[in-house]
Amino acid sequence: MRDFSQDHHWLSINTATVRKSRGQDLPLPQIIEACVARGIRAIAPWRDQVHAAGLDVVSGLVRQHGLQLSGYCRGGMFTASDAQGLQAALDDNRRALDEACELDADCLVLVVGALPGALEGRAAHKDIARARAQVQDGIAALLEHARAQHMPLAIEPLHPMYAADRACVNTLEQALDLCDAIEPRSAGAMGAPALGVAVDVYHTWWDPKLQQGIERAGRDQRILAFHVCDWRTPTRDLLNDRGMMGDGVIDIPRIRGWVEDAGFAGFSEVEIFSTQDWWQRPHEEVLDTCIARHRSAV
């Protein structure tokens, strides 16, 4: 396992972590500037933040500072209640893919979507199996485009508490089954696959089959990203109460050990959504804490 205690060479900041500073929106160019000032070598920006600043502006900053993108957040949301909706989702995913290419991201992260309308509190139906079938079809369609552009797609299994409204892929095993269904790997396959997974400790730490899933993902070279934060007790909100590494109950070093044993050697990406706590603090403090905790708790 790599020694993170001496530097933050392998730290990436998911820009949602400092989406707000002292409760106010923080534009992506300022986030990038603050990261660069601290010697942080990689980020994972969100699409809405990129769009607000302008893709060309962000692309210019990324090149100027030689930043790497541990991922681009995010494609997905493949489900819909009609054919028009499915097509619109696919079109939007193609644009996300083009943006990821323009930014030279390591992968496009996919939050796959769930029951259409549920995020707005008006689920069009209750058939999660149908949603899962739509997700499979959507990823398969997008994969053609992704292969042509040499941009890997990373399915991110989300915690089961998001199964209704954000992602109906909820375990690493399920994500890997999906990968195998869409892009089978023959034994001894050469070269990296175009489809893989993002392993986020927040979404997967509870899973009794996590270690097994990580080993399987490693064998097939499917681990495209590794995300960290922590699980607070109590957790006060289903979406926006993630903890800073070290402040919760996840044994992050153990999971990182499994991921590295499985062959992953990329960035450890910090992704924290925190309305009540970290988004209320100055972003400088948040970034400095990410660096310190990357060394001590990841």
Place this chain on the structure above:
Amino acid sequence: MRDFSQDHHWLSINTATVRKSRGQDLPLPQIIEACVARGIRAIAPWRDQVHAAGLDVVSGLVRQHGLQLSGYCRGGMFTASDAQGLQAALDDNRRALDEACELDADCLVLVVGALPGALEGRAAHKDIARARAQVQDGIAALLEHARAQHMPLAIEPLHPMYAADRACVNTLEQALDLCDAIEPRSAGAMGAPALGVAVDVYHTWWDPKLQQGIERAGRDQRILAFHVCDWRTPTRDLLNDRGMMGDGVIDIPRIRGWVEDAGFAGFSEVEIFSTQDWWQRPHEEVLDTCIARHRSAV
């Protein structure tokens, strides 16, 4: 699949559902009275409610009205940070078992516990594998006592969002693996096992392997209880925002169909924790709604 549309013969009320009426605590004898007045044949009371009313009083009411108990809530919480804590947990579980026998419950439901101290926000450690091993040891020890008393133990896998603080058994597959580890079933085993599971749609609906797990549980006669409520979108609180059947996104009839195909023919137990909504209403309205929804949405 049984027809529930004409009556509420197979309805059971988990008494937490009407723990409060108009925001005020409702004593168990009044809950029982209100259920009996509506022709509800079964309940599943919580230990704290039984203790508050007195075990002998509750036992008398149950016999007087010929009520069935679809389960007794609850044993479990087997984990601890030292040997003394483990022994105390086991002793308490034996008392719960004795109470379940006194009330002639169908089973003792087990919410197995998780990281010791996490429920109080002070987890003693982060080793969920250790917690899971303690759970296995605790159930194995309790099972001796349970067998002697002919009281089945029902492991209830809880939603993964409770993995840190309430139960580190989080999928039906994991619960069944635990059953098999503690009490192996040989092919063609005669008689019902002493150890099984409670399938709660709230905890399990998201699971891509749910149907498969239910089929497996049925083959080994492990389904001891079936609990219903609904998953609201949005869910405003991790613990106390369960929805009334029909008000959320769970396809309850589909899951009930699987459970019945697997051989379960017992009660459909309504268990709703709802600080903001149902616990604020008069309990009479809540019970009447349970009856109506049992017919239309279960």
